[in-house]
Amino acid sequence: MTPPRIRVPSPARQGEVIEIKTLLSHPMETGHSRDVYGKLIPRQIIHTFTCTYNGTEVFRADWHPAIAANPYLTFYTVATESGRLRFEWIDDEGTVYATEADITVV
Amino acid sequence: MATPHTWRLSRRTLLRQLGGAGILLTLGPAGAWATQEMVQEAMRQRIGTREPQPGGVTLRLPKIAETGNSVPLTVTVESPMTPDEHVLRLHVFVEGNPEPVAATYHLGARAGKAEISTRLRLARSQTVLALAEMSDGSVRSGSASIVVTLGACVEEVWGY
Numbered sequence: 280m281t282p283p284r285i286r287v288p289s290p291a292r293q294g295e296v297i298e299i300k301t302l303l304s305h306p307m308e309t310g311h312s313r314d315v316y317g318k319l320i321p322r323q324i325i326h327t328f329t330c331t332y333n334g335t336e337v338f339r340a341d342w343h344p345a346i347a348a349n350p351y352l353t354f355y356t357v358a359t360e361s362g363r364l365r366f367e368w369i370d371d372e373g374t375v376y377a378t379e380a381d382i383t384v385v
Numbered sequence: 386m387a388t389p390h391t392w393r394l395s396r397r398t399l400l401r402q403l404g405g406a407g408i409l410l411t412l413g414p415a416g417a418w419a420t421q422e423m424v425q426e427a428m429r430q431r432i433g434t435r436e437p438q439p440g441g442v443t444l445r446l447p448k449i450a451e452t453g454n455s456v457p458l459t460v461t462v463e464s465p466m467t468p469d470e471h472v473l474r475l476h477v478f479v480e481g482n483p484e485p486v487a488a489t490y491h492l493g494a495r496a497g498k499a500e501i502s503t504r505l506r507l508a509r510s511q512t513v514l515a516l517a518e519m520s521d522g523s524v525r526s527g528s529a530s531i532v533v534t535l536g537a538c539v540e541e542v543w544g545y
Contacts, residue, residue, distance in 0.1 A: 340490050343486050345482050345505055346453075349504070352503055354490070355496055355497045
């Protein structure tokens with residue numbers, strides 16, 4: 280399984296608005312497609328993405344089947360203090376894909 | 386010699402029926418798109434009876450997409466994003482898909498900038514709508530239309 284890919288600018292100035300890019304390999308099965316036998320393929324999507332900054336949630340997304348496979352997301356946050364950003368993707372099977380990035384704020 | 390002839394006919398009939406079944410499968414899902422009621426209901430669940438004010442929400446979306454599999458979308462909301470004045474939530478609606486809601490983004494003052502970029506899966510040509518719930522309780526809206534050349538009945542998109 281390909282690990283999630285993220286880009287967090289570091290170091291950042293205190294108070295700077297930083298752009299964060301994320302990408303996860305995931306089929307995002309819509310639940311509307313059929314296999315070669317005509318049987319519906321069960322829905323299997325990432326339904327929640329969260330970003331926490333030193334333990335505080337700073338961004339969250341609720342996703343539906345209209346989000347393309349291999350979900351890509353760019354968002355912003357304010358660089359408040361040095362520490363750790365944690366990213367979590369949760370899918371319909373309950374699998375949690377997680378990764379972390381350290382940020383230095385000067 | 387009669388047997389091969391009969392066989393050939395029945396094979397042709399079989400193929401014809403298979404072809405017919407294929408057409409039915411292709412046409413079948415026409416009723417599977419989200420209805421206006423579904424779109425309205427999805428909006429009501431999220432913003433209640435509040436009336437969205439057009440403006441202040443910009444969607445960057447290509448005008449034409451060859452396939453609907455992965456269409457880039459950027460939504461920007463005009464807001465200072467301060468503790469007093471910020472975007473709480475940003476909803477994206479895809480009225481031309483079987484399910485009318487694409488995503489809800491939870492922002493807040495710590496987001497710093499009210500902008501997200503994502504990639505959508507679009508089943509057909511449609512108008513993508515974004516609603517931004519502001520911290521003062523108001524709701525702003527913006528939309529963008531797109532022509533999807535392939536998407537509606539393509540196996541890879543929704544598998545009809």
